[in-house]
Structures are given as C-alpha cells and as structure tokens.
Amino acid sequence: MASENHFSAIKGAKVLMVGAGGIGCELLKTLALSGFQDIHIIDMDTIEVSNLNRQFLFRQSHVGQSKAKVARDAVLKFRPHISITPYHANVKGPDFDVDFFKQFNVVLNGLDNLDARRHVNRLCLAAEVPLVESGTTGFLGQVTVHIKGKTECYECQPKPAPKTYPVCTITSTPSKFVHCIVWAKDLLFAKLFGDKNQENDLNVRSGDAASSSDHVEDVFERKNDEDIEQYGRRIYDHVFGYNIGIALSNEETWKNRNRPKPIYYRDIFDNEPTQQNGNVDRNCATNDPSSVSAMASVGMKNPQDVWSLKENSRIFLEALKLFFMKREKEIGNLTFDKDDQLAVEFVTAAANIRASSFGIALHNLFEAKGIAGNIVHAVATTNAIIAGLIVIEAIKTPLSLEINTNRAKLRDIIEKVVKSKLGMSSPSIMHGTEILYETGDDLDEDLLASYAAKADKVLSELNCPVVGGTMLTVNDLYQELRCNINIKHREEFDEEKEPDGIVLSGWTQAPSSVENNGTKSVDNAGSTSEGSTMEAEKNDEIEIVPGKKRKLSEVSEDVIPSNAEETKGKEKLEVLNGDDDDDLVMLDDGDSGADKKIRYQ
Amino acid sequence: MDGDELTEQETALYDRQIRVWGADAQRRLSKAHILVYGIKGTVAEFCKNIVLAGVGSLTLVDDREVTEEALSANFLIPSDENVYAGKTLAELCCDSLKDFNPMVRVSVEKGDLSSFDVEFFSKFDVVVVCCCSLTTKKLINEKCRKLPKRLAFYTVDCKDSCGEIFVDLQLHRYSKKKLEETVECELKYSSFEEAISVPWRTLPRKASKVYFAMRDLLAFHEELTEIILMLVSVLERFEEVEGRRPGEVSIEDLPGVLKLKKELCEAQSLNESHIPNGLLERLVTNAREFPPVCAIIGGILGQEVIKAISGKGDPLKNFFCFDATDGKGIIEDISSCNTGS
Numbered sequence A: 001m002a003s004e005n006h007f008s009a010i011k012g013a014k015v016l017m018v019g020a021g022g023i024g025c026e027l028l029k030t031l032a033l034s035g036f037q038d039i040h041i042i043d044m045d046t047i048e049v050s051n052l053n054r055q056f057l058f059r060q061s062h063v064g065q066s067k068a069k070v071a072r073d074a075v076l077k078f079r080p081h082i083s084i085t086p087y088h089a090n091v092k093g094p095d096f097d098v099d100f101f102k103q104f105n106v107v108l109n110g111l112d113n114l115d116a117r118r119h120v121n122r123l124c125l126a127a128e129v130p131l132v133e134s135g136t137t138g139f140l141g142q143v144t145v146h147i148k149g150k151t152e153c154y155e156c157q158p159k160p161a162p163k164t165y166p167v168c169t170i171t172s173t174p175s176k177f178v179h180c181i182v183w184a185k186d187l188l189f190a191k192l193f194g195d196k197n198q199e200n201d202l203n204v205r206s207g208d209a210a211s212s213s214d215h216v217e218d219v220f221e222r223k224n225d226e227d228i229e230q231y232g233r234r235i236y237d238h239v240f241g242y243n244i245g246i247a248l249s250n251e252e253t254w255k256n257r258n259r260p261k262p263i264y265y266r267d268i269f270d271n272e273p274t275q276q277n278g279n280v281d282r283n284c285a286t287n288d289p290s291s292v293s294a295m296a297s298v299g300m301k302n303p304q305d306v307w308s309l310k311e312n313s314r315i316f317l318e319a320l321k322l323f324f325m326k327r328e329k330e331i332g333n334l335t336f337d338k339d340d341q342l343a344v345e346f347v348t349a350a351a352n353i354r355a356s357s358f359g360i361a362l363h364n365l366f367e368a369k370g371i372a373g374n375i376v377h378a379v380a381t382t383n384a385i386i387a388g389l390i391v392i393e394a395i396k397t398p399l400s401l402e403i404n405t406n407r408a409k410l411r412d413i414i415e416k417v418v419k420s421k422l423g424m425s426s427p428s429i430m431h432g433t434e435i436l437y438e439t440g441d442d443l444d445e446d447l448l449a450s451y452a453a454k455a456d457k458v459l460s461e462l463n464c465p466v467v468g469g470t471m472l473t474v475n476d477l478y479q480e481l482r483c484n485i486n487i488k489h490r491e492e493f494d495e496e497k498e499p500d501g502i503v504l505s506g507w508t509q510a511p512s513s514v515e516n517n518g519t520k521s522v523d524n525a526g527s528t529s530e531g532s533t534m535e536a537e538k539n540d541e542i543e544i545v546p547g548k549k550r551k552l553s554e555v556s557e558d559v560i561p562s563n564a565e566e567t568k569g570k571e572k573l574e575v576l577n578g579d580d581d582d583d584l585v586m587l588d589d590g591d592s593g594a595d596k597k598i599r600y601q
Numbered sequence B: 001m002d003g004d005e006l007t008e009q010e011t012a013l014y015d016r017q018i019r020v021w022g023a024d025a026q027r028r029l030s031k032a033h034i035l036v037y038g039i040k041g042t043v044a045e046f047c048k049n050i051v052l053a054g055v056g057s058l059t060l061v062d063d064r065e066v067t068e069e070a071l072s073a074n075f076l077i078p079s080d081e082n083v084y085a086g087k088t089l090a091e092l093c094c095d096s097l098k099d100f101n102p103m104v105r106v107s108v109e110k111g112d113l114s115s116f117d118v119e120f121f122s123k124f125d126v127v128v129v130c131c132c133s134l135t136t137k138k139l140i141n142e143k144c145r146k147l148p149k150r151l152a153f154y155t156v157d158c159k160d161s162c163g164e165i166f167v168d169l170q171l172h173r174y175s176k177k178k179l180e181e182t183v184e185c186e187l188k189y190s191s192f193e194e195a196i197s198v199p200w201r202t203l204p205r206k207a208s209k210v211y212f213a214m215r216d217l218l219a220f221h222e223e224l225t226e227i228i229l230m231l232v233s234v235l236e237r238f239e240e241v242e243g244r245r246p247g248e249v250s251i252e253d254l255p256g257v258l259k260l261k262k263e264l265c266e267a268q269s270l271n272e273s274h275i276p277n278g279l280l281e282r283l284v285t286n287a288r289e290f291p292p293v294c295a296i297i298g299g300i301l302g303q304e305v306i307k308a309i310s311g312k313g314d315p316l317k318n319f320f321c322f323d324a325t326d327g328k329g330i331i332e333d334i335s336s337c338n339t340g341s
Helices: A004-011 A022-034 A067-078 A098-102 A114-127 A167-171 A177-193 A213-220 A228-248 A309-326 A341-357 A365-372 A380-396 A410-419 A445-455 B008-013 B015-021 B023-029 B041-053 B068-072 B089-100 B134-146 B192-197 B200-210 B215-242 B251-267 B277-285 B291-310
Strands: A014-018 A038-042 A083-087 A106-109 A131-137 A140-146 A399-403 A427-431 A434-437 A471-476 A481-489 A502-505 A594-599 B033-037 B057-061 B105-108 B126-130 B152-159 B162-168 B171-178 B181-188 B319-323 B328-332
Touching: A014 A022, A022 A038, A022 A067, A022 A131, A022 A380, A022 B291, A038 A067, A067 A083, A098 A114, A106 A114, A106 A380, A114 A131, A131 A380, A140 A380, A167 A177, A177 A309, A177 A341, A177 A365, A213 A228, A228 A309, A228 A341, A309 A341, A341 A365, A365 B015, A380 B041, A380 B291, A399 A410, A410 A427, A410 A434, A410 A445, A410 A502, A434 A445, B008 B015, B015 B023, B023 B291, B033 B041, B041 B057, B041 B089, B041 B126, B041 B152, B041 B291, B057 B089, B089 B105, B126 B134, B126 B291, B134 B152, B134 B162, B134 B192, B152 B291, B162 B192, B162 B291, B291 B319
Parallel strands: A014 A038, A014 A106, A038 A083, A106 A131, A399 A481, B033 B057, B033 B126, B057 B105, B126 B152
Antiparallel strands: A131 A140, A140 A594, A399 A502, A427 A434, A427 A471, A471 A481, B152 B162, B162 B319, B171 B181, B319 B328
C-alpha cells in the first residue's frame, strides 16, 4: 500500500481540503507525510485557546491568526518542498465556484457544520469531483465517500435536525436543566442585552394576567435615575418571583406537575440590609470588556464547582451590574457567545436560579457553558484516526478522464488510456453491468466483430452511452487488476498541450514496480503494475473497489450482529470498546457507498 | 483534594476533552509519567496525542541518528539538515513535542533500554516500546512486571499497511458506565511471553467464542487477525534467529523468511496456507510505515493509554491489528489459560 510506486502516483494529485480545524490539522499532516504535493486548504476561522488541545499545528502565540495559513507554515517545517495553498475565506464565497472545484482530483471535508457540508457536497456533484466527508464527536467519528452517480451523495440521507423545544416548555414548564439554559440564553439574556425590537416570549404567560402589556415593557427598561443595584433586584424579583407567581395562578398547568416555587430577592438575602456586592475593582486590572467577570469580582474561581442558590443569585446580580457598568455600549446589540465569559456567567446563574424554582438539579459553569454553547466534545486521538481513514479513502478514489464524449470514440479510451496509460494488455471495459469491450482467446468471432464495431462508435452514441458522469470499470484478468474511471465531458482541448484530446488525472503513470522474483504480489493496491487505484482481486481477501458495493468490514470485540445484514454498500470500521460516558450523537448518519465509522473509547 | 484542582489555564486549554473524559481523568493524566522507546512514525503520532492530552511527563529513549527512513513518517523532525545534524531522534522529537504543550515535561534519556535496571522503570506508569527485537520486548515486559507498582506495558509496530498493538496491564481495575450506573471491573492480562506462547492452532477456537453470533464473518475475521499476528511473529522470529536489527529485512531475505514460516507452521501444526506468502512478501519488501496507518494506530494507542491512566472504560485486551488494504481493525484476546478472560 505504501509502496514506492504508490508514492510517486500520489504526487500528481491535486487535493482540496475544506477546514483546518481538529480533523484538518491531522489531515494536512497525514496528507503531507503520505506524499501529496499539491494541497489547497480553505478555512475562514482564526485560532482560539480551546483549539490548542487537539489542533497541534497551532500554538498559544498563534491565537487570533488564520487557521489555514498557520497550518500551512507548520507543515512546511517538516515537508518544505510541497505546495500548500491556504485560503483564509468562507468556502461558500463566490471565488470557490464549480470551476474552482473542477481543478481537484478529490475534495476532503473536515468541517464543523451542516450548512457548509451541504454546500461543498453540491459543488462536488456539479464539478464531478469525488468528496470524502468526515466528522467526529468525542470518541465517535466517521468517514464517507461520495462519488457522483456511484454512491449516495451527502444529502441523500436525512440529517438529524437541531433539537428544538416547545415554547411553553421553555417559558412555563421546564423539566430539564437544558430548558432553563434555553430560557436564560434565548429569552432573558436576549431581552435584557439584545435587540429590543426582537420578538421575545419571556413574558408570554403574564399577558393574560392583571398586569397590562405596557407594564411588561417597562419592567425590563432601566429607568433614567434608577440605581443599578435597585434595577438588578427589580429584574430578579420580576423574572424569578413575580413571573413564577403568575404562572402558578394557572392551576390547569400544575395538575400533573410539581408546582414551582417563586424566588424573591428578600428570601435569599434575608438579613442582609444591602447585598454584599462583589468588588468591582477586582475587574479594574484590565479595561478589556471581554475579560470582565462576575465570578472574579465575587471571588469565585473554579468553574467545576456547583454554586448554591445564594451564590448564583449573587453572580446573577453582579453580572447584570457589570454589563451596565463596563459594557454599556454593547447593550442592545449583544447575542450570546460561548466565549463571552460574562455572558456565560449570567446565563449559568439565571438558569440555576430558575432550576431551583422548578426543583431541577443545579449545574456548574463548565457544564452550563457546554449546553449553552452547543460545544462539541473533541479529542485529538479520534481526529487523528479519522484523518488516517480519510487519506486511505482519498488514495482509493478513482481516476478521472476528461474527454469530448461527443467526438471521441470508444477506441480512443481503449488505445490511448487503457492500453497505453494504464498498461493493460487484455482489458475489458464495463459500464455498469454492460460489457463495452473485452479481449480473450476464447471469444467467438461474432462477438469480436461486435466489439470492433462498438469500438468505432462515438462515446455518447453507444447503446449504453458514455457521457459526463459515467463511471467505467476497467479490468485486466491477466494482471488481476481493476480500476474505475470517472468520465468528464470536455468540449475543447489545447492542441499543443493535449494533442490526444484526453486528460487523465488521478494516480496515473506510476513507474512500474520491482518484479518480485516472478511471484505475483497479492498487495491489492497497485504493486503489481502501473496505475495504482487498481486493486487486484484475490480469493482470500474481500474485494474493495471504490464506489462499488462493498462488503462489511466491521470488527470489534463486541461485533454487532445486526449490522451483518446491512453490509452491502457500506464499509464500517467499528472499534467498539467501552462505555458511553457521554450522550454522543453521530454527527452524520451517513449510509453511503463507502462508509467508515469509528466508535471508540 | 486540595491542590489537585485543575488550574484556570488547564481548564481553558483542555476544555473540549474534559467534556469527553471528565475533570478527574484529566487530573490523573497530569500526574502520569510515560516512557517511550524507539521513535518511528507511529510513536511520533502517539507522543503527539498524549502530550496534547496533558500527561505529567514524557521520557523519550532513542539514540539513533536521523536517516531518510526516520524522516519518512515522522512529522516531529524538521526537514533541515542544519537542525537535525548531530542530534539523536529522541532529542529532535523532544524539541518539537515540548512546543505542543508547555504544561507537559518532555525529556530525553540516553542508553539502550535493555540495559536499564528494574529500578529505572519504577519511575513510570506507562511504558511503550517500538522497533525492538522480540527478546527486548520480553525482557522489558518482565522488568515491568517485577515492580511492586502496576505498570502499563505496550508494544507497537507498523509495517506497510499493517499495524499491531500489544497491551499488558497486569491486573487492571477500572470503572465503566453501564446504562446509568457506574460499575467497577477488573481484568487480568498475560505477559508478552505468555501471550505469544499460546499455540497458534488453539487460536481459532478461542476466538470463535467471541464471535459466536457471526458465523459467516467469523471465519474471515479470525483468519485475518491470525495472519497479521503470525506475520509479525514470523518476522520477529526471523530477526531473532538471524540476529538482525528490528525491521532490517529486505527482499533478499524472503526465501529465508518463507523457510522459517514453513518450519514454524510445522512446529505449530498449522496449515501453511494460513499465512499467505504474498502478505509476508509485502511486509518483507516494504517494511516502511504508511503514514495514514501510523495516524490510526498512534491514535488508538494514545486513547488506550489515556484509558489505562484514567481507569475509565474497557481497555483493549490484548492485541489490536489493523490492515489498511481492507480497512479492518480487530481486537483479539490471546491469553494463556491461567489468565484467560
């Protein structure tokens, strides 16, 4: 697999990587080590501290810089002579159009969102370039291959929609901590600090109560001369006390539920005439608004500690105050951001106070941040393994042949490509199950004549037309070789540079390998001849032809028998070895023609 | 637990992985000491993974100088002769690894591992050996087992598209989540010597218990695992018999390797066809590592070591084999009877 001729074959390939994050860093490294020489990489992101535990091409000193560019520089240190072209840009931008995609032999995705994945999938379909798609969450990861006309595309299988909650669960009847987080983040935080014109369901339940809606609007506005401490207490009492009281008045709601308990400021800070507020001065060390912290000013440090109701109340009031004192300009324009410390503190405290009302277990800031920010669990090992699998798949992707299918004849493919470039002596060519051409001593003359007639036909005029997007399978029984060729239609060719009117790209023209004492190698990855996507067929090994139906290869200590039935069209590597510590969600439930999953702990 | 709390810096850096394995596992990692012997591409991958994970310390042993082969799959060595000239592999990799995570102490120890005494190993919690002979593997495993403390021992090797990991955790206690509950478990491991002494012909029978429900796939899996294990065994023994340095075989050795295979199969009363000559030939002619396989094997080994240190989750027992030509990874338990699972 790693033989010399394979390396030189890889050299000719031009690959596009989308994403230079967790998978991207590992992938770029493995591609470079594997011998790829022309790699293009797109990523719009800049480096953050929380990336550094796994995105090993980045250092503390790179925080804030372009991922694509820093990744390139880091890899050039150990592979200085290869070409890496970085783009610090959004892959959805207009520069990356179908023509841009067409220049690549394969596209490798290491993305973190559905939207961009779908976009790249569509461009790959339009440009007829094979796509290797991937994703990881914690110990889970998977790799799928998408080739137009041959496998499912990325969107052929429905993807799980992001979790949503009924409005009344959030506004009135939370039963899980996540409901309290959504309330704190999307309703309360948005109401107090976000766009005032946005519709907000925060007070939806009190609309039918005695208070008029005018009153409701007033509640959240800080009055001109209102003391900030007084304002904080008023908000506190309104959202945790008064609003719960209103909700309780609707008896129907609580017939089969536990009744929540209204919480008022005076209940918590009973004997303290004025609240022991934090020392804002502790925040004065810097004027950087992003480093303002309510935890710091009330003297709490550990994000792993679960705060008491009183501590949460203190943080809540402190955070509210700090927003008005230190970040007043931003009020009205803020949206929740998981990297905004003060926002995370505010949301954690508010969610916990609400959870107390409803008898839901409290959570620490670390956990609350994960829920509020939809943070995807990530470790280096899974990314490294997945990147390895991506490269293995990338090497297996088929050859592509650009040809004018309205002018060129089948004979051109046989002579100029299959015999001369791929070095086959007795080839057969298949289009699906249809045999277009074959050779052999035992064929009768009628058949040979019909093949000769077919060979002189124009590709698109064959009974079984060969057009753009067609995948041909070429076989040489004597060489035990087989490969797939992806046809791309092209109208014009440069007569000087491309006199044959064909452009074959992929892993072509590998120098022939060492002849090994006359024994035929059983390596199924090209050590027997030139051209290396070819895979020899052997009796003792499963045949794996890219894009063809594959047999299951799923192995583990606890092999899951049920999957044995659904083996066709799916390759799945599952190293299932342990407990599910986390509620892990498969990022994609890919089900395509070539599909690998790792589930590992 | 005072003084054991993760610092603010640690919490920020390790945020995403603490969400995977928890703060207590992260604390245990930060106190673990790892020894690595023999640095090739797979071990470079492994070192990267555990340095990023935030272990306490990593000690590297490899006095060899940089060769073209060493550069081929190792991203820790800068490709600049001015930088690498005169330095050992361990020193060069140490410089790069330090950079990955300033919170991990990475250092170099000089010398031949087989000459280190038992006392030396007592400083470590995990020992990983690569590119060394069968005899050295056995010897180091024995030394680790002599210590009063429990030391996790791993060997790892990659050749061409194949990779293999062996694990000896002696007696390993750990916890795992089963549904909502946390249960305590215990596993007893065979030593390297015991494991490789298990007669080959008994393997399929043992394995068939594991794969009870899957008759069709079964035969295939068993065959494949064994093939890789046996190939590695044959090559290891060849190196031992011929007094070769690990990995120092070439196409000229093929007849000798094939002859040895025949003898081994006879001695083990195993049909020769179980070990295809073609695969042996592939491994003999191309002993180089294939970088994607290094990433996969190094990733799995990294995760296994993290599991062993944190005492969380079922660890691998006791062989793992992977072949990129068919994309299969297989865990095989090959233990002597007295330590059987």
